Amino acid sequence: MTHGKINNLLKEKPIALELRKVGKVFRSDTGPKLRALENVNLRVLQGEFVTLVGATGCGKTTLLNLIAGLDTADEGNLCLGQGLRFGDNIAHVFQHYTLFPWRTVVSNVSFGLQMRSVPRSERQARAAKLLASVGLEGFEDAYPHELSGGMRQRAAIAQALAIEPKLLLMDEPFGAVDDSTRNELQEMLTNLWQENQATILFVTHNIDEAIVLGDRVLVFSERPGRIAREFKIDLPRPRDRMAKEFTDLFIRIRTALSGQLD
Amino acid sequence: MPRDAQKNRNLWRMSRWLGCPPTGNSSEIWIFRIGSPLGWIVVPVILLIIWQIAAQWLNQPWIFPPVSRVIGQLVHPFREHYASGSLLSNTLISLLRVLLGFLLAAVAGISLGIAMGSIRIIRSSLEPIIEVLRPLCPIAWLPFAIAVFKRGTLPQLFGFGYTRTVFDQVQLGMVFVIFVGGFFPVLTNTLDGVRGVRRNYLLLAQALGAKRRQIFRHVYLPASMPMILTGLRQGLGLCWFVIIAAEMLPGAESGIGYLLMYASDNAAMDIVIAAMLIIGSIGAFLSLVMRKIMSGLVRWHGKEI
Ligand SMILES: Nc1ncnc2c1ncn2[C@@H]1O[C@H](COP(=O)(O)OP(=O)(O)OP(=O)(O)O)[C@@H](O)[C@H]1O
Ligand SMILES: [Mg+2]
Numbered sequence: 001m002t003h004g005k006i007n008n009l010l011k012e013k014p015i016a017l018e019l020r021k022v023g024k025v026f027r028s029d030t031g032p033k034l035r036a037l038e039n040v041n042l043r044v045l046q047g048e049f050v051t052l053v054g055a056t057g058c059g060k061t062t063l064l065n066l067i068a069g070l071d072t073a074d075e076g077n078l079c080l081g082q083g084l085r086f087g088d089n090i091a092h093v094f095q096h097y098t099l100f101p102w103r104t105v106v107s108n109v110s111f112g113l114q115m116r117s118v119p120r121s122e123r124q125a126r127a128a129k130l131l132a133s134v135g136l137e138g139f140e141d142a143y144p145h146e147l148s149g150g151m152r153q154r155a156a157i158a159q160a161l162a163i164e165p166k167l168l169l170m171d172e173p174f175g176a177v178d179d180s181t182r183n184e185l186q187e188m189l190t191n192l193w194q195e196n197q198a199t200i201l202f203v204t205h206n207i208d209e210a211i212v213l214g215d216r217v218l219v220f221s222e223r224p225g226r227i228a229r230e231f232k233i234d235l236p237r238p239r240d241r242m243a244k245e246f247t248d249l250f251i252r253i254r255t256a257l258s259g260q261l262d
Numbered sequence: 263m264p265r266d267a268q269k270n271r272n273l274w275r276m277s278r279w280l281g282c283p284p285t286g287n288s289s290e291i292w293i294f295r296i297g298s299p300l301g302w303i304v305v306p307v308i309l310l311i312i313w314q315i316a317a318q319w320l321n322q323p324w325i326f327p328p329v330s331r332v333i334g335q336l337v338h339p340f341r342e343h344y345a346s347g348s349l350l351s352n353t354l355i356s357l358l359r360v361l362l363g364f365l366l367a368a369v370a371g372i373s374l375g376i377a378m379g380s381i382r383i384i385r386s387s388l389e390p391i392i393e394v395l396r397p398l399c400p401i402a403w404l405p406f407a408i409a410v411f412k413r414g415t416l417p418q419l420f421g422f423g424y425t426r427t428v429f430d431q432v433q434l435g436m437v438f439v440i441f442v443g444g445f446f447p448v449l450t451n452t453l454d455g456v457r458g459v460r461r462n463y464l465l466l467a468q469a470l471g472a473k474r475r476q477i478f479r480h481v482y483l484p485a486s487m488p489m490i491l492t493g494l495r496q497g498l499g500l501c502w503f504v505i506i507a508a509e510m511l512p513g514a515e516s517g518i519g520y521l522l523m524y525a526s527d528n529a530a531m532d533i534v535i536a537a538m539l540i541i542g543s544i545g546a547f548l549s550l551v552m553r554k555i556m557s558g559l560v561r562w563h564g565k566e567i
Contacts, residue, residue, distance in 0.1 A: 070465050092469035097462035101562040102484040111480070112470040143562050163471060 016081040016199040017044040023075030038224035051210035054220025091165035098156035099144040106140035112163035130158040150181040327532040335536040356517040363440025371448025379456025400443035407435035443504035444497035455489025495552040
């Protein structure tokens with residue numbers, strides 16, 4: 001295959017999501033208006049794993065909410081790729097309150113299926129299978145408050161995967177777990193992504209995590225949030241944290257981020 | 263070691279006696295609350311003995327009857343008291359009125375509470391009326407209810423006429439007053455519960471594909487269930503208050519409150535006190551049942567993550 005042909009193939013890869021000059025302003029009743037996002041341009045291809053890093057309060061959660069259709073942009077436009085629909089095949093793993101506390105784990109996971117009127121026995125079976133794939137078998141009938149932080153994140157991922165999403169939005173899903181659990185979860189997520197061929201947009205504060213997971217790392221500017229820098233991660237998976245390319249990237253992203261902080 | 267075990271057993275025995283468990287397990291608390299002999303046997307028996315001695319010493323049973331005569335009434339719940347029926351039949355009539363009115367209040371209060379809590383225009387258009395009607399004592403509705411429903415009863419409403427059962431005593435006016443009594447506590451608690459539902463849960467449901475109607479049933483309802491159950495418990499308690507008061511008013515012709523009043527007019531203080539004991543016990547029982555349902559239904563309450 002010639003170089004040109006490969007380029008063509010890459011070009012033909014369908015777009016999952018495109019944002020053009022998107023802006024968002026919050027107007028509170030008392031305080032002044034707050035520019036959360038400004039001129040955000042972003043194109044994500046189908047099957048891509050994109051990670052997003054940025055200082056706290058720079059509008060990452062706001063951006064995910066816009067993409068999920070839970071909020072509307074004030075400026076610019078947002079196009080979903082073919083076959084993607086709000087409330088149908090876009091799943092969202094939230095930063096907080098990721099599970100319904102009044103439902104058991106298995107009925108949390110099958111919530112999306114229940115909303116789609118899938119018969120009870122089928123959704124139980126599918127939920128049980130998903131729970132097994134995230135390593136939570138045996139906890140079907142537990143309540144979220146009976147799980148550890150890491151287990152809750154696994155359950156939340158299973159809950160999102162249950163609707164068979166084509167686009168998976170994840171907002172700092174591994175924020176509140178220890179390092180080794182975090183590594184396990186990252187490995188699990190990578191495997192699930194490779195099996196399901198979903199597109200993933202993943203927000204994190206952790207540069208290491210962003211490099212381990214992403215095909216591309218986007219660095220957000222301070223508020224109002226924009227995409228300031230973009231890093232392509234061409235390293236083979238599973239990624240070696242000790243490799244020189246990895247540590248070089250780490251330093252470059254870190255510099256880009258702290259440049260934003262100055 | 264055996265000494266330790268003995269000490270432990272003593273601790274358990276003592277805590278059992280005092281009605282508080284040495285450990286914080288909730289199911290144990292439940293058993294202990296019922297099973298503590300101190301509150302349930304010792305104190306009542308002492309009071310009964312004092313009562314019996316005092317009553318015999320006073321010797322004026324039409325004012326202060328001895329325990330034995332009150333118990334004599336309680337162990338014969340089927341005994342007919344002239345035209346007013348027995349303790350048991352009147353208790354059943356009161357309970358029937360309360361349960362019917364309360365059921366209607368629960369359904370109406372929960373539905374309206376969820377609608378008002380989640381849809382702003384419904385809330386803003388109904389809130390003023392409700393704020394004015396809510397402080398009104400339910401008994402104040404009785405004359406109006408009787409004027410509207412006349413002497414209509416439940417079987418008549420469904421076209422059965424006179425059925426010669428206790429249902430003939432379920433006057434619609436009474437049921438309406440009970441309904442009013444139960445409605446507001448259920449409504450206001452449900453409303454508070456719904457308004458307190460975290461926006462995150464609504465977003466989560468929406469992101470997982472829930473439609474508006476499904477969000478009512480699968481988010482608003484379960485998320486506000488602890489508050490709804492609190493409202494139901496308060497509402498049922500108030501219904502039981504209201505029915506006794508309503509039955510004691512002129513115009514009533516049955517019910518445990520009526521029997522109490524009738525007995526008082528006939529200087530039968532032993533029946534009056536027997537009726538009071540029955541009313542109190544049923545009230546406590548209803549509250550206990552509601553509490554039990556509550557702890558079973560919302561295991562997650564207070565443990566949000
Ligand atoms: N519903 C809202 N109303 C008003 N202001 C909001 C709202 N949501 C977010 N904001 C503001 O928008 C800005 C961006 O918030 P956002 O939650 O998107 O940040 P973030 O990048 O996700 O931060 P973090 O990393 O801490 O999660 C913040 O300054 C926040 O105060
Ligand atoms: Mg955030």
